[in-house]
Amino acid sequence: MIETRALSVHLTGKPVLHDVSLSLPRGKLTALVGPNGAGKSTLLTALGRLIAPASGEILLDCVPLNTIPAPELALRLSILRQEGAVGPRLTVRDLVSFGRYPHSHGRLGVTDRAEVERAIDRLDLAAFSDRYLDTLSGGQKQRAQIAMVLAQQTDVILLDEPLNNLDLAHARRVMRIARQEAEAGRTVVVVLHDLTVAAAYADHLVALKAGRVAASGRPDQVVTEPVLSDLFDTEVTVAEVGGRRVVLTL
Amino acid sequence: MRGASLILLAALALLLACLAFLSLGARGDWGFVLMFRGTRLVALITVASAVALSTMVFQTLAANRILTPAIMGFDALFLLGQSGLVFILSGVGVAMLNPYLKFGLETGVMLVAALALFGALLRRGRGISRMILTGIVFGILFRSLTQLLNRLIAPSEFSVVQSASFAQFTAIPANLTWVAAGGTVLVSAWLIAQHRRLDVMALGREAAMSLGVRYDRQARQMLAAVALLVSVSTALVGPIVFFGLLVSALTHHLARSWRHALLLPLSALVACTVLVASQTLFERVLHLQTSVAVVIEGLGGLVFLAMILRRRKS
Numbered sequence: 031m032i033e034t035r036a037l038s039v040h041l042t043g044k045p046v047l048h049d050v051s052l053s054l055p056r057g058k059l060t061a062l063v064g065p066n067g068a069g070k071s072t073l074l075t076a077l078g079r080l081i082a083p084a085s086g087e088i089l090l091d092c093v094p095l096n097t098i099p100a101p102e103l104a105l106r107l108s109i110l111r112q113e114g115a116v117g118p119r120l121t122v123r124d125l126v127s128f129g130r131y132p133h134s135h136g137r138l139g140v141t142d143r144a145e146v147e148r149a150i151d152r153l154d155l156a157a158f159s160d161r162y163l164d165t166l167s168g169g170q171k172q173r174a175q176i177a178m179v180l181a182q183q184t185d186v187i188l189l190d191e192p193l194n195n196l197d198l199a200h201a202r203r204v205m206r207i208a209r210q211e212a213e214a215g216r217t218v219v220v221v222l223h224d225l226t227v228a229a230a231y232a233d234h235l236v237a238l239k240a241g242r243v244a245a246s247g248r249p250d251q252v253v254t255e256p257v258l259s260d261l262f263d264t265e266v267t268v269a270e271v272g273g274r275r276v277v278l279t280l
Numbered sequence: 281m282r283g284a285s286l287i288l289l290a291a292l293a294l295l296l297a298c299l300a301f302l303s304l305g306a307r308g309d310w311g312f313v314l315m316f317r318g319t320r321l322v323a324l325i326t327v328a329s330a331v332a333l334s335t336m337v338f339q340t341l342a343a344n345r346i347l348t349p350a351i352m353g354f355d356a357l358f359l360l361g362q363s364g365l366v367f368i369l370s371g372v373g374v375a376m377l378n379p380y381l382k383f384g385l386e387t388g389v390m391l392v393a394a395l396a397l398f399g400a401l402l403r404r405g406r407g408i409s410r411m412i413l414t415g416i417v418f419g420i421l422f423r424s425l426t427q428l429l430n431r432l433i434a435p436s437e438f439s440v441v442q443s444a445s446f447a448q449f450t451a452i453p454a455n456l457t458w459v460a461a462g463g464t465v466l467v468s469a470w471l472i473a474q475h476r477r478l479d480v481m482a483l484g485r486e487a488a489m490s491l492g493v494r495y496d497r498q499a500r501q502m503l504a505a506v507a508l509l510v511s512v513s514t515a516l517v518g519p520i521v522f523f524g525l526l527v528s529a530l531t532h533h534l535a536r537s538w539r540h541a542l543l544l545p546l547s548a549l550v551a552c553t554v555l556v557a558s559q560t561l562f563e564r565v566l567h568l569q570t571s572v573a574v575v576i577e578g579l580g581g582l583v584f585l586a587m588i589l590r591r592r593k594s
Contacts, residue, residue, distance in 0.1 A: 070517060078490060079489070080486050080489055082492070100489070100492050100493065100494045101492040102492075103492065104490065104492025107375050108490060111486055111487075111490075117343045117344075117482050117483060117484060118483070118538035119481050119538065120538060127457070128479075128480065128483060128487075129491075130490040131476075131480055131491045131492065132491055133496075136476030136477075136479065136480070137476075137477060194433070210546050
């Protein structure tokens with residue numbers, strides 16, 4: 031479980047998140063939603079200890095995040111970032127293998143290799159696992175990055191817009207994997223743009239607007255016409271199709 | 281395995297170059313020849329390894345293959361420290377200083393200044409053009425400050441610094457060689473032992489942090505190691521700007537790998553082979569005493585231009 035208490039985060043001196051207090055429960059899939067620039071990615075980056083908060087604290091299982099030693103934290107929390115550009119020329123398997131670094135420190139054992147292969151299979155990457163990343167399409171690279179995060183096998187998984195560049199089938203595959211991970215007792219937090227996807231897969235939604243929490247709760251509490259219209263400052267229609275909420279904006 | 285055979289081949293080439301360096305054109309007492317040339321050989325190998333490893337590690341930290349410590353003005357910084365010491369302590373003071381103490385002082389100044397200036401730069405600016413520009417500006421700044429100091433000090437004191445400000449492989453201070461060699465071995469061993477961590481750091485700051493590397497602390501330690509190695513090579517032979525770039529380009533061309541376990545040792549072997557072989561060729565075969573530095577710099581400069589132009593095309 032991750033909690034934030036009165037969390038404020040600044041980016042290059044400008045406040046981006048103000049006084050955010052949240053609880054992201056274990057065993058649930060939480061979706062962060064909201065308009066562009068609301069601070070979703072910044073919140074996720076702060077939860078992933080990649081930016082230090084200006085004030086407030088982040089607690090991982092009731093322990094302040096910044097007191098947990100880096101090597102230990104990497105065994106408990108992993109994060110998929112949006113800019114996934116990597117420097118060296120790596121194959122898909124090389125990249126996914128780096129996900130095992132917190133466990134193996136670079137010496138891959140039998141379990142590490144098995145986990146790498148499992149992550150590659152789960153993201154449907156087996157056919158080009160020996161290809162170099164720079165020869166792949168955007169969606170394939172994105173899946174390789176997600177596989178690397180999965181291979182890290184942490185209790186908390188933070189995914190920043192994992193569906194970027196993914197086609198329909200692979201977007202569904204990734205959301206199903208996120209659900210499986212949550213059902214296995216992990217804390218999964220996903221930044222999503224597609225509210226229909228968020229309503230269909232998430233247990234818990236947090237809506238951010240201008241750096242503050244605008245709404246949070248179950249999908250049926252957040253994915254409603256008044257809440258979303260207010261959140262995005264535009265008319266939103268919520269329809270029910272086959273028992274699921276579908277968000278229409280046109 | 282490809283990596284192991286590459287290392288073996290490079291080691292063999294280095295061995296041949298060393299044998300040629302020690303034996304070609306030797307006349308008279310072998311004991312004296314071997315001792316005299318042996319010390320110089322140790323100095324050349326020390327300088328080459330220091331340049332190679334500092335360049336490879338710096339390029340990993342800076343996340344690109346065009347920047348080198350020399351291009352970013354590291355050795356200009358070392359020379360500035362040297363002139364600064366003469367300015368403060370006066371030429372007589374520096375000339376009378378124990379050479380080890382002098383080297384220690386210069387290295388200390390270099391460490392502090394390099395960490396202060398380049399530590400912040402590495403953390404913030406990842407844009408390559410900004411880094412190159414900053415490096416060039418730093419280099420010009422350090423060189424101009426050095427010149428200013430050199431004009432302010434007395435001509436006799438100037439002669440103390442002057443000899444140190446040009447690259448030369450023929451007159452290497454023998455007393456420093458063994459200290460420098462020892463230091464280089466230690467620092468290199470430490471860096472090579474960090475090869476797995478360097479692999480992760482090459483992924484970038486945030487990726488390395490998510491994988492549990494204390495990036496900022498590690499990067500500072502490695503930058504300190506780079507500064508030490510640059511101090512060693514600059515103190516022994518003076519500033520060599522493009523040699524590191526030449527070595528790193530060659531190494532990446534040969535290795536085609538991201539593993540520092542291969543890259544670091546291979547780069548050291550390649551650098552030593554190039555330096556010892558060209559020194560042998562110029563000194564023993566062509567009998568040209570001073571042109572090695574010029575030729576190596578020329579070749580390295582061409583590689584630099586080629587890399588920049590190729591990057592612009594792609």
